[in-house]
Amino acid sequence: MEETLGAFDDLARPSRIRSSGAGNLATWRLERARNLSAAQGWLPYTYLQLRHTYLRPRPLTRLAESGHTLATDKTLEYARAEPDVTLWVYNTLMAGAYTRADRPIPEIYHHPGTTRRLAVLREVAAEVGATLNQVVLAWLMADGYVPIVGVSTMAQLNEAIGASDVRLDDELRARMDAAC
Structure with a gap:
């Protein structure tokens, strides 16, 4: 070190x-x-890059990808308490699992809380007129995180960029945060 x-x-x-x-x-x-x-x-260090998305993994779950580290509640608290630390988060859209039927949600997210969070995510997306992916990215950015997004088409890039125009008010964010 x-x-x-x-x-x-x-x-x-x-x-x-x-x-x-x-x-x-x-x-x-x-x-x-x-x-x-x-x-x-x-x-x-003023930047930390970790794996993080809207869905929460089962507690004490190990990732299939051994080199990845999930953002923990402690890490998120630390970043909030240290204003000069910015989290850069990856795997934010879980390789398309939020929107593509051919990309299942990873097993570490298989628990009842995921069903509830997905329902709230769909409600919020409909209310603000955005895609699920855009709401996930907007939710991350609202907390000051910098999402890292991989795309393979211009449509995916445009969708991701469009997340910067999605505004989640305090009530919507609270509703998304409370779902578990």
Whole structure:
């Protein structure tokens, strides 16, 4: 960790980079890295990239993809408490599982809460006149997260970009958050 953080700081000194971050790092390791940077006067991590979407996995579930790390409630709380930390979230649309019948929702999301969250997601999408994907992305962005989206067509790109125009008021967000 010291070698990595020191190397990033070395890049920041001649202004080759302005900020740094880590991917798939547990919250405690992020905090340790930020404390080490503070103690050494180094550039701290201000970005963290984790897997996160609207649906919630079953507790204590292991991902099939061993290199991926799910955002936990602790990580989300940490990001809210540290205004200079931004979460970049991936697998936000679960490879099309929200909208494509040929892309089933991954098994880690198979529990009664998913059924309820999907119902609320559909209601909200209908109310605001947006697609399910756009509402998921708008919900993530409303919390200050930066969604990472992969697309394979221009229509998918345009749909994703359209999420920036979707406004979820406090009542809609509260309703989406309460579904479990």
